[in-house]
Amino acid sequence: xxxxxxxxxxxxxxxxxxxxxxxxxxxxxxxxxxxxxxxxxxxxxxxxxxxxxxxxxxxxxxxxxxxxxxxxxxxxxxxxxxxxxxxxxxxxxxxxxxxxxxxxxxxxxxxxxxxxxxxxxxxxxxxxxxxxxxxxxxxxxxxxxxxxxxxxxxxxxxxxxxxxxxxxxxxxxxxxxxxxxxxxxxxxxxxxxxxxxxxxxxxxxxxxxxxxxxxxxxxxxxxxxxxxxxxxxxxxxxxxxxxxxxxxxxxxxxxxxxxxxxxxxxxxxxxxxxxxxxxxxxxxxxxxxxxxxxxxxxxxxxxxxxxxxxxxxxxxxxxxxxxxxxxxxxxxxxxxxxxxxxxxxxxxxxxxxxxx
Amino acid sequence: xxxxxxxxxxxxxxxxxxxxxxxxxxxxxxxxxxxxxxxxxxxxxxxxxxxxxxxxxxxxxxxxxxxxxxxxxxxxxxxxxxxxxxxxxxxxxxxxxxxxxxxxxxxxxxxxxxxxxxxxxxxxxxxxxxxxxxxxxxxxxxxxxxxxxxxxxxxxxxxxxxxxxxxxxxxxxxxxxxxxxxxxxxxxxxxxxxxxxxxxxxxxxxxxxxxxxxxxxxxxxxxxxxxxxxxxxxxxxxxxxxxxxxxxxxxxxxxxxxxxxxxxxxxxxxxxxxxxxxxxxxxxxxxxxxxxxxxxxxxxxxxxxxxxxxxxxxxxxxxxxxxxxxxxxxxxxxxxxxxxxxxxxxxxxxxxxxxx
Numbered sequence: 041x042x043x044x045x046x047x048x049x050x051x052x053x054x055x056x057x058x059x060x061x062x063x064x065x066x067x068x069x070x071x072x073x074x075x076x077x078x079x080x081x082x083x084x085x086x087x088x089x090x091x092x093x094x095x096x097x098x099x100x101x102x103x104x105x106x107x108x109x110x111x112x113x114x115x116x117x118x119x120x121x122x123x124x125x126x127x128x129x130x131x132x133x134x135x136x137x138x139x140x141x142x143x144x145x146x147x148x149x150x151x152x153x154x155x156x157x158x159x160x161x162x163x164x165x166x167x168x169x170x171x172x173x174x175x176x177x178x179x180x181x182x183x184x185x186x187x188x189x190x191x192x193x194x195x196x197x198x199x200x201x202x203x204x205x206x207x208x209x210x211x212x213x214x215x216x217x218x219x220x221x222x223x224x225x226x227x228x229x230x231x232x233x234x235x236x237x238x239x240x241x242x243x244x245x246x247x248x249x250x251x252x253x254x255x256x257x258x259x260x261x262x263x264x265x266x267x268x269x270x271x272x273x274x275x276x277x278x279x280x281x282x283x284x285x286x287x288x289x290x291x292x293x294x295x296x297x298x299x300x301x302x303x304x305x306x307x308x309x310x311x312x313x314x315x316x317x318x319x320x321x322x323x324x325x326x327x328x329x330x331x332x333x334x335x336x337x338x339x340x341x342x343x344x345x346x347x348x349x350x351x352x353x354x355x356x357x358x359x360x361x362x363x364x365x366x367x368x369x370x371x372x373x374x375x376x377x378x379x380x381x382x383x384x385x386x387x388x389x390x391x392x393x394x395x396x
Numbered sequence: 397x398x399x400x401x402x403x404x405x406x407x408x409x410x411x412x413x414x415x416x417x418x419x420x421x422x423x424x425x426x427x428x429x430x431x432x433x434x435x436x437x438x439x440x441x442x443x444x445x446x447x448x449x450x451x452x453x454x455x456x457x458x459x460x461x462x463x464x465x466x467x468x469x470x471x472x473x474x475x476x477x478x479x480x481x482x483x484x485x486x487x488x489x490x491x492x493x494x495x496x497x498x499x500x501x502x503x504x505x506x507x508x509x510x511x512x513x514x515x516x517x518x519x520x521x522x523x524x525x526x527x528x529x530x531x532x533x534x535x536x537x538x539x540x541x542x543x544x545x546x547x548x549x550x551x552x553x554x555x556x557x558x559x560x561x562x563x564x565x566x567x568x569x570x571x572x573x574x575x576x577x578x579x580x581x582x583x584x585x586x587x588x589x590x591x592x593x594x595x596x597x598x599x600x601x602x603x604x605x606x607x608x609x610x611x612x613x614x615x616x617x618x619x620x621x622x623x624x625x626x627x628x629x630x631x632x633x634x635x636x637x638x639x640x641x642x643x644x645x646x647x648x649x650x651x652x653x654x655x656x657x658x659x660x661x662x663x664x665x666x667x668x669x670x671x672x673x674x675x676x677x678x679x680x681x682x683x684x685x686x687x688x689x690x691x692x693x694x695x696x697x698x699x700x701x702x703x704x705x706x707x708x709x710x711x712x713x714x715x716x717x718x719x720x721x722x723x724x725x726x727x728x729x730x731x732x733x734x735x736x737x738x739x740x741x742x743x744x745x746x747x748x749x750x751x752x
Binding site for chain 1: 667675676686
């Protein structure tokens with residue numbers, strides 16, 4: 041079959057012929073429809089994650105997929121059923137995190153990640169998976185079901201944010217998303233769905249108008265904040281202190297400035313993954329601010345089946361126009377190079393292997 | 397009546413004759429038994445908090461009290477009933493935080509604090525209070541009931557710590573208390589009660605043996621960690637990474653080093669109140685560590701009636717020897733100066749106005 045891979049030692053995606061996957065007992069064979077591309081894929085290509093699948097000198101890319109059951113192979117799945125696969129798998133056998141349905145909370149060494157570290161991803165005509173790692177989605181998800189995975193990451197962050205504020209009456213009204221990349225915009229769309237309790241949402245970026253991400257931010261009903269004019273810690277003066285900050289920039293100073301952007305009793309969710317960076321902070325003031333105003337910060341990575349299910353419900357609430365504006369390119373596998381291009385006019389691209 | 401006060405412009409405690417308090421309608425008159433002294437009292441004396449009660453040029457000190465109902469004054473209380481008062485009061489009328497029973501989550505301007513900021517404390521022969529701010533305690537609490545208030549602050553921190561980890565299966569086994577001051581030792585004793593889930597507890601200090609706090613730490617069954625040999629971020633190598641860090645030092649670097657002392661999925665509770673202090677951190681590494689290991693940090697201040705009730709239950713679990721070792725001095729009001737002395741052989745002192 042054909043697949044989009046990165047070879048050991050290379051740092052570009054490449055179309056290749058790879059062996060067809062053969063489902064083991066208890067695994068189904070899936071036919072890939074679409075696979076989204078995000079920043080993690082670029083990091084994998086650049087070798088930041090490393091960890092090729094054991095015995096292979098290449099890794100099949102992609103972790104945001106929607107697929108169709110080609111062969112249930114004795115599992116409870118039905119041929120033709122639409123599914124979205126989760127990302128983490130136990131490295132050998134299983135472990136408590138997976139048994140509890142919480143692989144997202146597993147620590148290093150207790151998981152591999154398909155398409156990211158130690159396991160092949162989904163950018164191939166077919167892949168195999170045990171049904172426990174597949175979330176069934178309606179037929180209407182064939183085009184945009186690949187967004188369930190990134191949305192599930194924010195569902196986890198929201199779940200943890202509300203949990204962290206559950207010891208008291210917390211009625212959040214305002215949120216600030218740091219970063220107008222694909223994950224930032226998806227999260228902003230989540231905050232703007234009819235069922236969201238958030239009434240006033242902001243999204244921070246560093247772009248000049250006209251810009252397609254600013255257009256999406258404003259069409260969603262949110263306020264664009266230009267970080268070149270308004271730094272994160274200036275939010276209370278420039279707009280308002282917010283109940284929730286969601287960081288998806290990987291810019292480490294944002295993690296610290298988040299403390300000042302928050303209302304008393306507010307919470308900051310950190311999802312970016314920065315490199316080492318030493319800088320000065322007024323640690324005394326930040327520490328005091330956190331304590332005296334009951335503020336909280338937490339980190340969140342990956343997501344579990346429960347959060348994929350929540351993402352399914354959330355995605356169904358998105359307005360139709362959003363998908364047209366958000367997905368700026370649909371590419372055939374042979375257009376891999378174009379699919380992985382980045383730029384200010386590119387928001388989210390997807391590789392289409394097949395259609396329903 | 398007599399009271400221990402600090403006068404505007406002074407920075408020492410002083411015994412003084414002040415007007416007897418007269419309960420308003422809906423308030424009871426309380427006769428003070430004992431009032432504990434802690435670091436906050438020293439900060440009040442040094443003028444760090446400021447905020448004298450409106451119209452007065454002095455403030456009655458003390459916020460850790462146990463008292464007896466002298467005159468119910470038409471309230472549901474009974475004469476002779478033993479009570480512990482909470483600290484925060486609405487500044488004028490009430491507000492949503494107080495209506496919800498969560499004055500501990502109130503932001504600046506929505507509360508005064510008795511004995512701390514804007515309201516007289518309990519270091520006087522009598523005080524008045526509405527019953528909603530009094531927690532009834534058994535007669536056996538006459539001697540050590542004043543510890544309910546500091547313990548309640550840690551009950552709140554524990555409540556928030558568990559809440560912040562409630563979105564997944566969290567089974568903490570180990571905890572590190574930063575600081576062997578009175579609040580640190582009380583919290584360690586809480587972690588070592590029979591009903592506590594924590595099996596291995598550590599307490600950080602910077603003292604040489606023999607030392608009365610190290611003796612308490614070890615008699616409780618915990619491990620003493622000397623910060624001069626083992627800094628907070630060295631915990632994983634020197635002992636183990638812990639599930640919970642409880643910071644009660646007000647040393648701002650500890651807040652940042654806490655991230656490295658934590659196990660994956662662990663949580664750090666910050667309670668210290670440092671002054672401004674700029675220093676360098678590897679913000680990128682800390683940010684990444686928080687995200688990839690699902691770690692959390694939060695601040696916690698004050699406590700509410702529910703947490704006072706939990707503290708009551710907790711205090712009843714403390715071993716008897718603990719009180720004898722922990723309370724190093726009981727002073728009459730006229731010995732105010734001695735009661736406020738500090739030193740390595742002094743752990744917790746208390747002013748006794750009356751006995752049951």
